[in-house]
Amino acid sequence: MRLGIIGLPGSGKSTIFQALTRSKPEQQAHKGHRIATVRVPDSRVDTLNRLFRPEKTVYARVEYLLPYGTKAYSPDGQSDESFWNEVRPCDALIHVVRNFHQQGGEAPHARDDFIKLETDMIFADLVVVEKRIERIDLDKKRGKEISAEERKLLEACLRMLEAQRPLRDDPELATAHLLKGYTLLSAKPVLVLFNNDDEDEIPPPWEEPPELCNPLVVRGKLEMELAELSPEEAAEFLTAYQIKSSATDRVIQHSRSVLGLISFFTVVHKEVRSWMVPQGTTALDAAEVIHSDMKRGFIRAEVLAYDDLMAAATYPQAKKDGKVRLEGKTYIVQDGDIINFHFNV
Ligand SMILES: Nc1nc2c(ncn2[C@@H]2O[C@H](COP(=O)(O)OP(=O)(O)O)[C@@H](O)[C@H]2O)c(=O)[nH]1
Ligand SMILES: [Mg+2]
Numbered sequence: 644m645r646l647g648i649i650g651l652p653g654s655g656k657s658t659i660f661q662a663l664t665r666s667k668p669e670q671q672a673h674k675g676h677r678i679a680t681v682r683v684p685d686s687r688v689d690t691l692n693r694l695f696r697p698e699k700t701v702y703a704r705v706e707y708l709l710p711y712g713t714k715a716y717s718p719d720g721q722s723d724e725s726f727w728n729e730v731r732p733c734d735a736l737i738h739v740v741r742n743f744h745q746q747g748g749e750a751p752h753a754r755d756d757f758i759k760l761e762t763d764m765i766f767a768d769l770v771v772v773e774k775r776i777e778r779i780d781l782d783k784k785r786g787k788e789i790s791a792e793e794r795k796l797l798e799a800c801l802r803m804l805e806a807q808r809p810l811r812d813d814p815e816l817a818t819a820h821l822l823k824g825y826t827l828l829s830a831k832p833v834l835v836l837f838n839n840d841d842e843d844e845i846p847p848p849w850e851e852p853p854e855l856c857n858p859l860v861v862r863g864k865l866e867m868e869l870a871e872l873s874p875e876e877a878a879e880f881l882t883a884y885q886i887k888s889s890a891t892d893r894v895i896q897h898s899r900s901v902l903g904l905i906s907f908f909t910v911v912h913k914e915v916r917s918w919m920v921p922q923g924t925t926a927l928d929a930a931e932v933i934h935s936d937m938k939r940g941f942i943r944a945e946v947l948a949y950d951d952l953m954a955a956a957t958y959p960q961a962k963k964d965g966k967v968r969l970e971g972k973t974y975i976v977q978d979g980d981i982i983n984f985h986f987n988v
Contacts (some may be wrong), residue, residue: 655743662891678706683899710729736834740757764828769804771827810827833857846858857862907982937986
């Protein structure tokens with residue numbers, strides 16, 4: 644899962660990237676976007692570790708992408724597309740909105756800032772969709788075969804975007820398979836992070852919030868300082884500022900639920916490992932996440948639910964209890980499944 648960090652210049656993207664990924668500040672010489680991966684904490688993996696005592700443990704990871712470009716607005720109102728192009732391949736976006744006071748005193752105007760970037764995103768999609776429709780119509784005129792279904796979907800996108808609505812408001816349209824290749828920005832799930840002052844935990848005033856995108860309040864600067872501390876110092880810091888869990892954990896857990904992701908586990912070759920896949924993933928597609936050979940040579944999946952393992956205490960006991968099931972290609976993987984794929988290539 645790759646999450647792209649977007650926001651107006653000065654909203655705190657770099658600060659939050661550093662907080663989330665515990666990475667170093669930007670180097671002057673660095674050109675291009677930055678990517679850092681972070682492990683997804685999961686207490687079930689810790690428990691499996693105690694039970695199986697593997698030599699190696701691998702946690703599922705999320706990737707954060709910090710664009711290199713900035714969303715600058717030139718005086719003629721032209722906006723630079725390179726910023727958007729950097730985040731197009733991401734699965735979801737984290738929209739950082741300034742809700743802290745700037746040095747010198749400018750008060751935050753979170754709502755306006757949010758709408759400004761949101762509008763820009765919708766416009767960027769509109770350009771893509773219009774161009775594509777033109778192209779299809781031209782092809783049709785020339786007697787080429789076109790996809791009427793795709794044309795219809797694009798038309799539906801056009802209507803929404805022209806009404807200034809992000810495509811994510813229509814989940815079916817936003818996830819339509821035929822539109823995947825266009826990497827439309829407003830179709831991606833969004834998490835809004837209000838970047839607050841150190842002493843402030845309150846979301847910004849918002850009279851009529853748009854269908855707001857899973858907002859979370861973080862204190863970027865504070866969290867960045869927290870990320871630089873040793874675990875012992877961090878624990879003291881958390882208590883002092885009454886922070887229950889760090890932004891890193893909250894953002895990950897939140898993204899998981901917003902994106903509808905579930906975890907399954909594998910215990911093989913002395914390795915316990917967690918994997919994240921979208922809800923509704925079949926056993927066959929889950930196998931492919933591990934290795935394309937596993938999908939190609941798929942025979943069956945041996946599945947044990949995490950809770951059943953906990954109830955039985957050991958794998959052999961769970962097997963005796965009849966809790967270990969053999970499932971086929973179309974089985975829908977459930978959160979917490981421990982899966983042993985049988986395959987042959
Ligand atoms: N007070 C305060 N300042 C912040 C916070 N987050 C970022 N800043 C400051 O705002 C400025 C812009 O932050 P930066 O992360 O570079 O924003 P970017 O342009 O979106 O990458 C820097 O001077 C930061 O130190 C915050 O949560 N509180
Ligand atoms: Mg920056």
